[in-house]
Structures are given as C-alpha cells and as structure tokens.
Amino acid sequence: MTQYIGKPINRVDGLDKVTGKARYAAEFNVPELAYGVVISSAITKGKIVRIDASDALSLEGVLQVFTHENRPKLAWFDLSYKDQDAPPGSPFRPLHDEKIKYSGQPVALVVAETYEVARYAASLIQIEYEEEEHETSLEANKDRARKPKSGLASALKPPPPKPRGDFEEVFNAAPVRTISRYVHSVEHHNPMEMFATTVVYEKKGKLTIYDKTQGAPNSQLYVSQVFNIPFRDVRVISPYVGGAFGSALRPQYQLFLAVLAARELKRSVRVSLTRQQMFTFGHRPATNQTIALGANADGEMTAMYHEAISETSRFEDYTEVVVNWSGMLYPPENVILDYKLVPLDVYTPLDMRAPGGVTGVSALECAVDELAYKLGIDPLEFRLKNYTERDMNEDLPYSSKELRECFRQGAERFGWAKRNPEPRSMRNGSNLIGWGMATGIWDAMQMPARAEAVLMVNGKLRVSSATADIGTGTYTVMTQIAADTLGMPVEDVLFKLGDTELPLAPIQGGSWTVATVGSAVKAVCEDLGKTLFKLAKKLPGSPFSKVDYQDVVFLDKSIQLKADSALRVSLQDVVDSNGGRAVRETSTSLPNMLQQRKYARSVHSAVFAEVQIDEELGTVKVTRLVSAIAGGRIINPKTARSQIIGGMVWGISKALEEESVMDHQVGRFMNHSLAEYHVAVNADIHELDVVFVEEDDTIVNPLGAKGLGEIGIVGVPAAISNAVFHATGKRIRELPITLDKLL
Amino acid sequence: MQSTSILSAEVTVALPEKSLVTLTINGEKKQLELAPWTTLLDALREYLDLTGTKKGCDHGQCGACTVLVDGKRINSCLTLAVMKEGASITTIEGLATVDENATVQLHPLQDAFIQHDAYQCGYCTPGQICSAVGLMNEGRAKTTDDIRELMSGNICRCGAYPHIVDAISEVMQIDKNS
Amino acid sequence: MNSFSYVRPDEIDVAIDDLSVHHAAKFIAGGTNLLDLMKENVERPARLVDINRLPLQTIDDTAEGGLRLGALVTNADTAYNEQVEKRYPLLSQAILAGASPQLRNMATNGGNLFQRTRCYYFYDTDMPCNKRKPGSGCGAINGYNRIHAILGTSDSCIATHPSDMCVALRALDAVVHVSGRLGERTIPMADFHRLPGNTPQYDNTVQPGELVTAIELPAKGFADHYAYLKLRDRASYAFALVSVAVGLDINNDGTITEARIALGGVAHKPWRRPESEEQLVGQSASKEVFQLVADSIIDGAKGYGHNTFKVELARRAIVRALMQASKLEKIS
Known part of the structure; x- marks a missing residue:
C-alpha cells in the first residue's frame, strides 16, 4: 500500500534543521578537545627546505606542529590510501614527504588548546621552499593529452565506445555541418559547510570520528587502512552533512590530519578547513571539447564527433563520462567519441554534481542547437526528429524513456510554440529576450546495499543503513518507504543513517541512493514483515493460522487479511509475543543484473529557458526556467522538487557565474573565497518551474525510482546558452557567460 | 628560494589577555572569560556549545553565521565577542518559545521553512531564518523581489532560494507574484 | 590572526591618544573589513581601539543646509535615514547596492571610507603585493586582473577601491571630518583617497592617529536627477x-x-x-x-x-x- 510513497510529506529532519539542533561534523563538542589548523603550501611545485616552528611551539597552549618531518610511520602501499572513490594512480598522502605537488597542499598541522591559539601559531611558522617549474594550464598543455588509465572506476565510468560507422566520410559528404569548440572552467563544489572532522579519542585508543562525508564507511575504510587500526576501533558518524555535491565522496585531508593528531596526542582533536582551503582539493576539471555534427537536408543527424580533453593531477587519473552521452541521446550511425586527459600540477579533480554529464551535455546541446539553426529547423522539432529509443553506444533499449513527454509537457508549460525562431527578434524595452531549450540525461544506477529493520518493543519501527543524507532527503524518503512497506505511520518510523555501526551502504553519489538504499529498505521491511507474520501465526487464537503470507497486508500498524480487514493482528501484539525482545531483520539488496543489463537505464529531462539581456551592458538575467523530468517514480514530490530546483540553480550558477580562475604563472586559484568565486544568490533566481512526467519503470529497481540528484542541472547551462544565442545572435561557447563576453 | 613568513620581525610572540565578557543570549545572561580575538561566532559555537549558528566562510561572504544583535541581523563571524559586551543576542536556538505546557512553539518562519521545504542540507538554514527575522524587523521588503534582494546576503548552495522566498513571503503576507 | 590587546574608550580624545601612543594600533568600528583581513593575516594590528562607544552616532542637519553623518552610524541606518532618502537618494541607493543587509547593519560610515581593495593578490599573503608588502611586486599586473583598475594605475599597483558608498560621496562632493592630537581638520572626498603611485600601501590621506568623526554632505543632493x-x-x-x-x-x-x-x-x-x-x-x-x-x-x-x-x-x-x-x- 502506498499511503506515503508519492506524497509530499515534510522532511522528517526538518525540525532539527530549523531549530539548530542538527549537528554537523565540527559541532560535536567534547571535553579536552584540541584544535588543529592546517597550513597550506605557498608554492605549486617543488619542495620544502626548512620549517621553523620554534615561535609557534613556544606559545602556551600549542600542543604540537605536525609536518612530514615528524609524522609517524604510516601505511606504505598506495592501496592502503585508496578510498572507495579513488581513481587509478597513487592517492595523495598528506605530510608524506617534502615534495610539493600542487598549490595549497597541506604542509603542516598546528594543534593547540584553542582554535584561536592554533590559528595564531600557524601564522608564526616559517617555511622555506625550493620551487620548480609547474604546468597548470590545460590549454597550454593539451598536446600532452593521452588516454586515461583504466581501473576499477571504469565499471561506473565507462570509457567512450569504439568508433562506429564512418564518421569522416559521412561528415564530409553531409550537406549541413557544424564544428565548434567549447571551453569550460574549473569549478569548486563549495558546500556551505566547510570540511571538518572531530576525532574523539576514546579509551584504549578507539576512535569515534565525526566526519563530513558522503559515506561513513568510506572514511572508516580509509582511516583503518592508513593508520592500521582494526575496523572495530574506528567508528565514523555523520548524521548531517552541510552539502557536498560530490566533494565528500572521497575522504579529504582534514580527516587524515585529525586522526593523526588525535593518535599522536592521545586526545580528541578537531580540524576544520577554511573557505580558502576549500579550494585546495578536488574540483570539477576544466575541459576543452570539440563537437562536429553532420546532417542531411531533411534534418536527420548522420555523423557525430565529440572529443573532450580534460585535466587530471600528476598522481591520479580522474575520469568522468563526458562524451558518451552524445551516443546515448542521438541516433547517428557514424560516430567518434573520444576522451583524453592532460596531467597537470593540480590536485586530482573530483566528481561534482552531474560530473561529466553537465559538461558533455552542455557542449553537445549547444552544438545541436547550432546545427538546428543551420538547418533552419526549430530546435525542439530537430530533437524530436532525431529521437532515439535506444542507447546507440550499447545498442540497448531504454528501460523507460519518457523524454518525448518531457519535451511536450515542458514546451507547453513554457509556451515554446509562441517562439519566434529569429535571433534578436524578441525584446522587452531595451532588453533582448531569448528562449532556448536543451535535453538532459543521467544514469539511473543501483548498487548493492544492506539495511536493518527492527520492530521495537514499544511498537515503533527503526530502520537503518550506513548511507548519508547530504540534503537530498534520504531520512525522509526511507522513512516513507519503510512506513508504507509495514503499514506504519511515519511518526512511528525512525530511520538512522551516517554511522558505521549500521549495515553497509555505498557512498552517496551518482543519484543512486533512493534506488540503492530504498530497495534495501523495502527488502528488509518485507523480510521483517514475513518474520512478523510467522510470529502472528503462532499467536494463541491467531486469525492467520491457516493463511499464507501473500494473503495479508500491512496496514494501520497491523497485519490484516486482504479479503477481510476485520481479521487483523496488531504489530504491538506481535512484538509483545516475542518474549520481551524486539524483532529484527537484516537484508541485502542486490541489483538484478541479469535483467538490468539488457537495458540502458537513464533519467531524462527537457529544459526551457528564458533570458533577458541588457544589450549594451551585457548582463544576463534568467527570468524563467522550466524543467520537465522523467525520473521514474517520485517517492516524495516535495523533496524531489527541491532537488530539481537546486539543480536548476546550479545550472544558472554554472552558466553565468562559476569559475575558479587560476593564475598559471603561480599555479594557484586566485579567487579562492565566496566573495570572488561567485555562486548564485537569491536575487539571481526568478521563476523556476518543475514538471515531473509520469514514467513507469519496472527494470531499474524494485521501487521504479531513478534518482534526481544530478538530472536537475544537466540541461540547464545549454538551455541558457541557447537562449543567449536566441536573444543576441551570439554563440558564447565558453562558460561562464559573464557580461564581458556579451559586450 | 621563496620564504613565507607572514609576520614581520618586530611583532612579539605572546598570547592576548582574557577578560570577562557579559552577553545576553536568547534571554539568558552569560559570562565568559575570553581573549579579544574570539569572534562572536566562535564564542557561540566553541565556548557556549550553541552550534546552531553556522560557520560557512568566516569572512562575511555567506551569511550562515547570521544572528540578531538587539534585533538587527549581523554576521557573527565579523565581530569580536568582546565588542558585543552587554548586547542582547538571539540565535536560532532562541527563536522558538516554550509555553507553560512545555510545548515548543516554533517561530512562524521556522514552521514555514518546514512546510515549504525551504532547505536541503540545512546548513545555511539557521542563518536564513535569523536573517529573515531581521528582514521582518526592518520592514523594508514589500515584494518578493525585495525579499530576493534583501535575502541575498545568505547563500544557499543547495539552491533552495525559491522555497525560501515562498516561506518568507507567506509569513510576511506578501503576494507571491509581486 | 595575530595576538592583540583591546580597549573600548568612551571618549574621542581618549581613543585618539590611545591610538597614538600604542605601536601598530588600529581603530575598529563595524569590523567587517578589518576582521576579515586579520583572519587572512593581511592586517596585523597589535592593539584594537574599539570606537563603537564614542559619541559619533547621529545624523544631524548642518548650518549650511547639508547633513552631517556621524562616523559610527551604520551604513544601513544611513541609507534608510529619512533625510538621506529624501535629500540624498543617490547616497541611499549606492549604500544599498553594496554588501548585504547584515554587513550594512554592521559597517559604519567611517569604516566604509577605509575599506581596502579586493585584489586577490593583496588578500593572499603567499603572493607578491606592493600594497600589502611594499617592494614585493604586483601579482596582478601580469596575473589575473579581472577586478582591477583601468584608470590612474601605476607600475606598482592596479588595485581598485571597492566601496559603493564612496562613489556617491565623491559625486556629492562630501567632506570628511577628522580629529587628531593636533586638532580637527576636513578633507574633501576628492582628496581623501589617493592614487597608488609608488606608495600603494597608502590608501588615503588620513594621518596616523587621526580619527574620522563625520562625513558632511553639502546642501546640494541632486534628489531630482x-x-x-x-x-x-x-x-x-x-x-x-x-x-x-x-x-x-x-x-x-x-x-x-x-x-x-x-x-x-x-x-x-x-x-x-x-x-x-x-x-x-x-x-x-x-x-x-x-x-x-x-x-x-x-x-x-x-x-x-x-x-x-x-x-x-x-x-x-x-x-x-x-x-x-x-x-x-x-x-x-
């Protein structure tokens, strides 16, 4: 029964969030807590020659200054430093040796009795470096582009498919062709909560760690391996995460430093990064993309070339799926998709909301718009003409694909039919108005996960899994699924997450949490239901003594006969019969690979944008944005809408504002603050409209839900870029579209 | 060879002296022994365990640390606790009231944020709500565009802005289409 | 942030004397820029003289038909002051275009004059900057300079002054009143801030130990156009x-x-x-x-x-x- 699934219930953690009770990693205050402040490298490449910490150490309250010179011996092999999201290569090791590999690298940790003393002491430490030449510019080094190394990550991030057909011949013969180049800047996640770890040093050296992470088990794995501590002595807790967007998929260096200090000092330590230091680890990589499209005179796309050159660090090969989407969205038979990396003296890039997806699709969907214009076909009509029911890369049908319906409903909501296709044809006073649209796509993935369900002696249900809620609504959605599966009111269901003592779940990323953990929650509640039913049958005078499980339903805190709801046993009576003990089940949910591999599984969107541009001054305002989403079953329309709106805000921010600008002479991101790295503010956001298109999918997972974390952003930058072209007649192929580009 | 020494030579290395600071926080008088370098934000979070007020940048660039000082919204990261001697400070923990039956009565904005899902990760939320209380006290916002502009000192990286505007305009009884 | 001592005098003379006799002392009012820079180790005062209790908190009519804005009136209170809104809407609008409501509630009129540049290299103590560390060079001239100056620059510095309020004050020909041990003087806005030349470490012409007490607006407010x-x-x-x-x-x-x-x-x-x-x-x-x-x-x-x-x-x-x-x- 679905009393809650599909209903817009309020977030179950809402009260904690609006009253300030929700505690994040840096907010667990324990007695005798010491504070660590990180010192970041002043140079980009070279080595440390001398560290003088004498002034700092002379200060009362300074406990220690940790550097590569005095760090304890730690795990030797690269493998020990590999977390669940580590790309191929040698993970960065903080305080490993004197070598500097990138600007802002942590070179020392000052630990003191108070935060202020540590901060002061950090300013007293003198470090001498010997500099070497560095290379940080993708553009200047793109002739070094090479194929990425493959590794375990390739399973989730497949390399481009082999070329198919004969692109060159068909493209050269095509009557209508476009070739364009797209340049995207580096971006940083900048979640509102800065990275922090509080390590509580317990008796016998056990550690309880409050970490900012998208997966407590991932942090546990890392700490356990690097510091050679048994799993049972490392508990990682992370009930609330103040935004992450991919940045907390990998343990960041403050975790390493806090654990190191706590173990060496044998006391509890907190290390928080500064906002400036939020620019000293993973980022969305800069990319250069080239797209060539050919079509016949009828507007049928026949040839497609999509190449992306991206950056990575010198020590790891970070990859993302940038170009494959082209082959999934469009049907040409003659295709070359290519993806290369240039290793630079930067930190390894890191998945950032719709990693690769928003990058590749932003370029692709602009190129498609350019081709449609060249053909003189309405961009929406062009996409319908070149619609594919199959993923052409894998040559598989989609498990479901209501993109056509997204186009239809989105266009209707937006009023696309009233558009004058002529660029510069729409005005509002001195402002140019532009309408643009684009498609979005992301994977609908499911991973294995475990969950536990407990009917407690007080008749309430506790369900748990070591997943995360980074603002996505995991607490709420899982509560809904559990409540519906066992016929409980949500008020009687408690969902717990973010704790390594709970059953194992994967890191929260890739929009797979609802599919993955939701399926596990559903499975374990069903298993618990079966156990409860067995107990109910044994009750004296049970109405179910001769009834099969499939003949009952769970409703109103009871087990009821489907045929006659008057025949029922309350769950309280069932648990009461269990000798004073709670009834518990633990289950594992695995994706049905046999079935899933026969299909391509994706979530789709159609995005329509209206921009208003001051022609003389170049300022762009996104006045309206409509996103129509085909994301399978929507478990909670309220939190789902929030996720899509959030993605749309990100899309506006990416299209118009976000850019981490590196001064390549010094190899450092110079706008490393929230004053100069611009993200959208309230005044940037106007009318945002979300349409969820009905989509029934029995293949993706038992819930039929596809995940919404990434899809919200994917089509937005291209829709805006295309609207800017429609308004001004100018193709801006370099993001962000700042006013100077339109002068 | 490059050397980074932030301090010039003549500055002596020593700790600042502490003094007694009296603040009224959420109606309760608090006395703290603090060095002048402790910001109001750190005093709340690290010395009083009032962690509802958030640190999002520590430089006045995000608004997560917004509290009300004598009814006015400010960034608590950019003021020293000692500078607020004698002031009356309201944080997110002090907005809800508890009635005689010990029932918690949320501030209407807190309730509206829940109803409108005006948050996601929740980290900027206390600052948003305190800022909105300040906005209402100021009485300058007449339209939703005014709310957008006057709430722009509070960044929400999750992008809940439309819902934040919905929640505030409902409580302020401002037409949603203004 | 470095270690510093702190005093909070109630009288103007005491504040000025205190600043004059102490090494590396600085006034603090709103603190919105100074504390920001102290956390970056760009500013490292040995002593802070908190002037928030000084009697410079009012906006008054002048005998010449203008308005005298107390140095410690906040930017918000100034922008929303009835007289300012009516007679100097340009100033109101400029103030409200800057920062955020929270910052405007803290920042003072006097402090606004002393805002330092937002130059990335000035803010980053690992980078060269002639303004922060004279003689260390300018990172911006050949570096990333999107926010930098196009007029009145020098080979030492291309930083800009970031204030909105000061732009309006300059248009309105405001006059800044300062007080020092040697008495009071006035500085026209035209002469208050300076060009970098080869001494970019000096943002303005206020002398060490001087305190801004008020900003005077002449009668003419251009309220119609x-x-x-x-x-x-x-x-x-x-x-x-x-x-x-x-x-x-x-x-x-x-x-x-x-x-x-x-x-x-x-x-x-x-x-x-x-x-x-x-x-x-x-x-x-x-x-x-x-x-x-x-x-x-x-x-x-x-x-x-x-x-x-x-x-x-x-x-x-x-x-x-x-x-x-x-x-x-x-x-x-």
Whole structure:
C-alpha cells in the first residue's frame, strides 16, 4: 500500500534543521578537545627546505606542529590510501614527504588548546621552499593529452565506445555541418559547510570520528587502512552533512590530519578547513571539447564527433563520462567519441554534481542547437526528429524513456510554440529576450546495499543503513518507504543513517541512493514483515493460522487479511509475543543484473529557458526556467522538487557565474573565497518551474525510482546558452557567460 | 628560494589577555572569560556549545553565521565577542518559545521553512531564518523581489532560494507574484 | 590572526591618544573589513581601539543646509535615514547596492571610507603585493586582473577601491571630518583617497592617529536627477566591476546646469573628471552628448588583459547612468 510513497510529506529532519539542533561534523563538542589548523603550501611545485616552528611551539597552549618531518610511520602501499572513490594512480598522502605537488597542499598541522591559539601559531611558522617549474594550464598543455588509465572506476565510468560507422566520410559528404569548440572552467563544489572532522579519542585508543562525508564507511575504510587500526576501533558518524555535491565522496585531508593528531596526542582533536582551503582539493576539471555534427537536408543527424580533453593531477587519473552521452541521446550511425586527459600540477579533480554529464551535455546541446539553426529547423522539432529509443553506444533499449513527454509537457508549460525562431527578434524595452531549450540525461544506477529493520518493543519501527543524507532527503524518503512497506505511520518510523555501526551502504553519489538504499529498505521491511507474520501465526487464537503470507497486508500498524480487514493482528501484539525482545531483520539488496543489463537505464529531462539581456551592458538575467523530468517514480514530490530546483540553480550558477580562475604563472586559484568565486544568490533566481512526467519503470529497481540528484542541472547551462544565442545572435561557447563576453 | 613568513620581525610572540565578557543570549545572561580575538561566532559555537549558528566562510561572504544583535541581523563571524559586551543576542536556538505546557512553539518562519521545504542540507538554514527575522524587523521588503534582494546576503548552495522566498513571503503576507 | 590587546574608550580624545601612543594600533568600528583581513593575516594590528562607544552616532542637519553623518552610524541606518532618502537618494541607493543587509547593519560610515581593495593578490599573503608588502611586486599586473583598475594605475599597483558608498560621496562632493592630537581638520572626498603611485600601501590621506568623526554632505543632493548604476558578476552581494554615480541639475527648459559623474571599480579611488562634467553644462540631455562625455571621462583608460573589457563597459555604463538620471531611460 502506498499511503506515503508519492506524497509530499515534510522532511522528517526538518525540525532539527530549523531549530539548530542538527549537528554537523565540527559541532560535536567534547571535553579536552584540541584544535588543529592546517597550513597550506605557498608554492605549486617543488619542495620544502626548512620549517621553523620554534615561535609557534613556544606559545602556551600549542600542543604540537605536525609536518612530514615528524609524522609517524604510516601505511606504505598506495592501496592502503585508496578510498572507495579513488581513481587509478597513487592517492595523495598528506605530510608524506617534502615534495610539493600542487598549490595549497597541506604542509603542516598546528594543534593547540584553542582554535584561536592554533590559528595564531600557524601564522608564526616559517617555511622555506625550493620551487620548480609547474604546468597548470590545460590549454597550454593539451598536446600532452593521452588516454586515461583504466581501473576499477571504469565499471561506473565507462570509457567512450569504439568508433562506429564512418564518421569522416559521412561528415564530409553531409550537406549541413557544424564544428565548434567549447571551453569550460574549473569549478569548486563549495558546500556551505566547510570540511571538518572531530576525532574523539576514546579509551584504549578507539576512535569515534565525526566526519563530513558522503559515506561513513568510506572514511572508516580509509582511516583503518592508513593508520592500521582494526575496523572495530574506528567508528565514523555523520548524521548531517552541510552539502557536498560530490566533494565528500572521497575522504579529504582534514580527516587524515585529525586522526593523526588525535593518535599522536592521545586526545580528541578537531580540524576544520577554511573557505580558502576549500579550494585546495578536488574540483570539477576544466575541459576543452570539440563537437562536429553532420546532417542531411531533411534534418536527420548522420555523423557525430565529440572529443573532450580534460585535466587530471600528476598522481591520479580522474575520469568522468563526458562524451558518451552524445551516443546515448542521438541516433547517428557514424560516430567518434573520444576522451583524453592532460596531467597537470593540480590536485586530482573530483566528481561534482552531474560530473561529466553537465559538461558533455552542455557542449553537445549547444552544438545541436547550432546545427538546428543551420538547418533552419526549430530546435525542439530537430530533437524530436532525431529521437532515439535506444542507447546507440550499447545498442540497448531504454528501460523507460519518457523524454518525448518531457519535451511536450515542458514546451507547453513554457509556451515554446509562441517562439519566434529569429535571433534578436524578441525584446522587452531595451532588453533582448531569448528562449532556448536543451535535453538532459543521467544514469539511473543501483548498487548493492544492506539495511536493518527492527520492530521495537514499544511498537515503533527503526530502520537503518550506513548511507548519508547530504540534503537530498534520504531520512525522509526511507522513512516513507519503510512506513508504507509495514503499514506504519511515519511518526512511528525512525530511520538512522551516517554511522558505521549500521549495515553497509555505498557512498552517496551518482543519484543512486533512493534506488540503492530504498530497495534495501523495502527488502528488509518485507523480510521483517514475513518474520512478523510467522510470529502472528503462532499467536494463541491467531486469525492467520491457516493463511499464507501473500494473503495479508500491512496496514494501520497491523497485519490484516486482504479479503477481510476485520481479521487483523496488531504489530504491538506481535512484538509483545516475542518474549520481551524486539524483532529484527537484516537484508541485502542486490541489483538484478541479469535483467538490468539488457537495458540502458537513464533519467531524462527537457529544459526551457528564458533570458533577458541588457544589450549594451551585457548582463544576463534568467527570468524563467522550466524543467520537465522523467525520473521514474517520485517517492516524495516535495523533496524531489527541491532537488530539481537546486539543480536548476546550479545550472544558472554554472552558466553565468562559476569559475575558479587560476593564475598559471603561480599555479594557484586566485579567487579562492565566496566573495570572488561567485555562486548564485537569491536575487539571481526568478521563476523556476518543475514538471515531473509520469514514467513507469519496472527494470531499474524494485521501487521504479531513478534518482534526481544530478538530472536537475544537466540541461540547464545549454538551455541558457541557447537562449543567449536566441536573444543576441551570439554563440558564447565558453562558460561562464559573464557580461564581458556579451559586450 | 621563496620564504613565507607572514609576520614581520618586530611583532612579539605572546598570547592576548582574557577578560570577562557579559552577553545576553536568547534571554539568558552569560559570562565568559575570553581573549579579544574570539569572534562572536566562535564564542557561540566553541565556548557556549550553541552550534546552531553556522560557520560557512568566516569572512562575511555567506551569511550562515547570521544572528540578531538587539534585533538587527549581523554576521557573527565579523565581530569580536568582546565588542558585543552587554548586547542582547538571539540565535536560532532562541527563536522558538516554550509555553507553560512545555510545548515548543516554533517561530512562524521556522514552521514555514518546514512546510515549504525551504532547505536541503540545512546548513545555511539557521542563518536564513535569523536573517529573515531581521528582514521582518526592518520592514523594508514589500515584494518578493525585495525579499530576493534583501535575502541575498545568505547563500544557499543547495539552491533552495525559491522555497525560501515562498516561506518568507507567506509569513510576511506578501503576494507571491509581486 | 595575530595576538592583540583591546580597549573600548568612551571618549574621542581618549581613543585618539590611545591610538597614538600604542605601536601598530588600529581603530575598529563595524569590523567587517578589518576582521576579515586579520583572519587572512593581511592586517596585523597589535592593539584594537574599539570606537563603537564614542559619541559619533547621529545624523544631524548642518548650518549650511547639508547633513552631517556621524562616523559610527551604520551604513544601513544611513541609507534608510529619512533625510538621506529624501535629500540624498543617490547616497541611499549606492549604500544599498553594496554588501548585504547584515554587513550594512554592521559597517559604519567611517569604516566604509577605509575599506581596502579586493585584489586577490593583496588578500593572499603567499603572493607578491606592493600594497600589502611594499617592494614585493604586483601579482596582478601580469596575473589575473579581472577586478582591477583601468584608470590612474601605476607600475606598482592596479588595485581598485571597492566601496559603493564612496562613489556617491565623491559625486556629492562630501567632506570628511577628522580629529587628531593636533586638532580637527576636513578633507574633501576628492582628496581623501589617493592614487597608488609608488606608495600603494597608502590608501588615503588620513594621518596616523587621526580619527574620522563625520562625513558632511553639502546642501546640494541632486534628489531630482540622479542614478547609481552598479555592474557586477551576479545580481547582488558582489563587488562592482564598474559602478557609476550621477547627479544632474536640469533647469525647466531641459538644460543641464550642473553634472557630477563618479566611477567606482575602475581606480584606486572613486574616479571623477570635473572637466568632462563641464562639457554637459548648457547642453540638453541626449545620448549623443552623453557618449561624448563618457569618452572624455575614460580617456586614457588602460586595460591589463582580463579587465580590458572595463574600458568599454565603463563608457557604456556612464551613458546609461546619465540616461537614467536625466530620465531619458527608465531604471529597470
């Protein structure tokens, strides 16, 4: 029964969030807590020659200054430093040796009795470096582009498919062709909560760690391996995460430093990064993309070339799926998709909301718009003409694909039919108005996960899994699924997450949490239901003594006969019969690979944008944005809408504002603050409209839900870029579209 | 060879002296022994365990640390606790009231944020709500565009802005289409 | 942040004396810029003299028909002051275009004058900066300089003054009152901030130990014809790439009798060129005339790469602001 699934219930953690009770990693205050402040490298490449910490150490309250010179011996092999999201290569090791590999690298940790003393002491430490030449510019080094190394990550991030057909011949013969180049800047996640770890040093050296992470088990794995501590002595807790967007998929260096200090000092330590230091680890990589499209005179796309050159660090090969989407969205038979990396003296890039997806699709969907214009076909009509029911890369049908319906409903909501296709044809006073649209796509993935369900002696249900809620609504959605599966009111269901003592779940990323953990929650509640039913049958005078499980339903805190709801046993009576003990089940949910591999599984969107541009001054305002989403079953329309709106805000921010600008002479991101790295503010956001298109999918997972974390952003930058072209007649192929580009 | 020494030579290395600071926080008088370098934000979070007020940048660039000082919204990261001697400070923990039956009565904005899902990760939320209380006290916002502009000192990286505007305009009884 | 001592005097003389006798002491009022810079180790005062209790908290009429803004009145209270809103709406608008409501509730009128540049290299103590560390070089000239100056620059420094309020004050010909051990003096806004030359470490002409006590607005407020136009990288809560403050006097037959045009975001100080403004006197408002004046104001402007667009942007922004002030164009 679905009393809650599909209903817009309020977030179950809402009260904690609006009253300030929700505690994040840096907010667990324990007695005798010491504070660590990180010192970041002043140079980009070279080595440390001398560290003088004498002034700092002379200060009362300074406990220690940790550097590569005095760090304890730690795990030797690269493998020990590999977390669940580590790309191929040698993970960065903080305080490993004197070598500097990138600007802002942590070179020392000052630990003191108070935060202020540590901060002061950090300013007293003198470090001498010997500099070497560095290379940080993708553009200047793109002739070094090479194929990425493959590794375990390739399973989730497949390399481009082999070329198919004969692109060159068909493209050269095509009557209508476009070739364009797209340049995207580096971006940083900048979640509102800065990275922090509080390590509580317990008796016998056990550690309880409050970490900012998208997966407590991932942090546990890392700490356990690097510091050679048994799993049972490392508990990682992370009930609330103040935004992450991919940045907390990998343990960041403050975790390493806090654990190191706590173990060496044998006391509890907190290390928080500064906002400036939020620019000293993973980022969305800069990319250069080239797209060539050919079509016949009828507007049928026949040839497609999509190449992306991206950056990575010198020590790891970070990859993302940038170009494959082209082959999934469009049907040409003659295709070359290519993806290369240039290793630079930067930190390894890191998945950032719709990693690769928003990058590749932003370029692709602009190129498609350019081709449609060249053909003189309405961009929406062009996409319908070149619609594919199959993923052409894998040559598989989609498990479901209501993109056509997204186009239809989105266009209707937006009023696309009233558009004058002529660029510069729409005005509002001195402002140019532009309408643009684009498609979005992301994977609908499911991973294995475990969950536990407990009917407690007080008749309430506790369900748990070591997943995360980074603002996505995991607490709420899982509560809904559990409540519906066992016929409980949500008020009687408690969902717990973010704790390594709970059953194992994967890191929260890739929009797979609802599919993955939701399926596990559903499975374990069903298993618990079966156990409860067995107990109910044994009750004296049970109405179910001769009834099969499939003949009952769970409703109103009871087990009821489907045929006659008057025949029922309350769950309280069932648990009461269990000798004073709670009834518990633990289950594992695995994706049905046999079935899933026969299909391509994706979530789709159609995005329509209206921009208003001051022609003389170049300022762009996104006045309206409509996103129509085909994301399978929507478990909670309220939190789902929030996720899509959030993605749309990100899309506006990416299209118009976000850019981490590196001064390549010094190899450092110079706008490393929230004053100069611009993200959208309230005044940037106007009318945002979300349409969820009905989509029934029995293949993706038992819930039929596809995940919404990434899809919200994917089509937005291209829709805006295309609207800017429609308004001004100018193709801006370099993001962000700042006013100077339109002068 | 490059050397980074932030301090010039003549500055002596020593700790600042502490003094007694009296603040009224959420109606309760608090006395703290603090060095002048402790910001109001750190005093709340690290010395009083009032962690509802958030640190999002520590430089006045995000608004997560917004509290009300004598009814006015400010960034608590950019003021020293000692500078607020004698002031009356309201944080997110002090907005809800508890009635005689010990029932918690949320501030209407807190309730509206829940109803409108005006948050996601929740980290900027206390600052948003305190800022909105300040906005209402100021009485300058007449339209939703005014709310957008006057709430722009509070960044929400999750992008809940439309819902934040919905929640505030409902409580302020401002037409949603203004 | 370094270690410092702290005092909170109640009297102006005591505050000035304290500052004068202590090494590396600084006044603190709102703290919005100073504490920001102290956390970056850019500012390292040995002593903070908290002036928030000094009696400089009022806005009063002057005998000359103007308004005297106490140095410690907050930016918000100034912008929303009834008299300021009515008689100096240009100032109100400029203040409200800056920062955020929270910051405007903290920042004071006096403090606003002392805002330091937002130059990335100035803020980053690992980088060279002649303003922060004289002689260390300028990272911005050949580096990333999107937000930097195009007018009045030097080989040592291309930083800009980031204030919005000061741009309006410059257009309004405000006068700053300062008090020091040697007595009181006034500094016209034109002379308050300075160009970098080869001593960019000095932002202004206030002498060590002097305290700003008030900002005086002359009677003329241009309340009928004014505009503050701010262009930035997002709709709010961002510093100006270019801003323009315009005040015009236009008589009944449509002739411009006086014009003030000040630019922000383009120089080490709010930028004005009075001889260009003169060109408007006796003319009637028209886009063509405004374009000529705009060309004249930015004559000699020079870009450094990332900020070269500002030359054209400033030209267009001046024209737009003049169009708005003369009501030839609606403010949208």
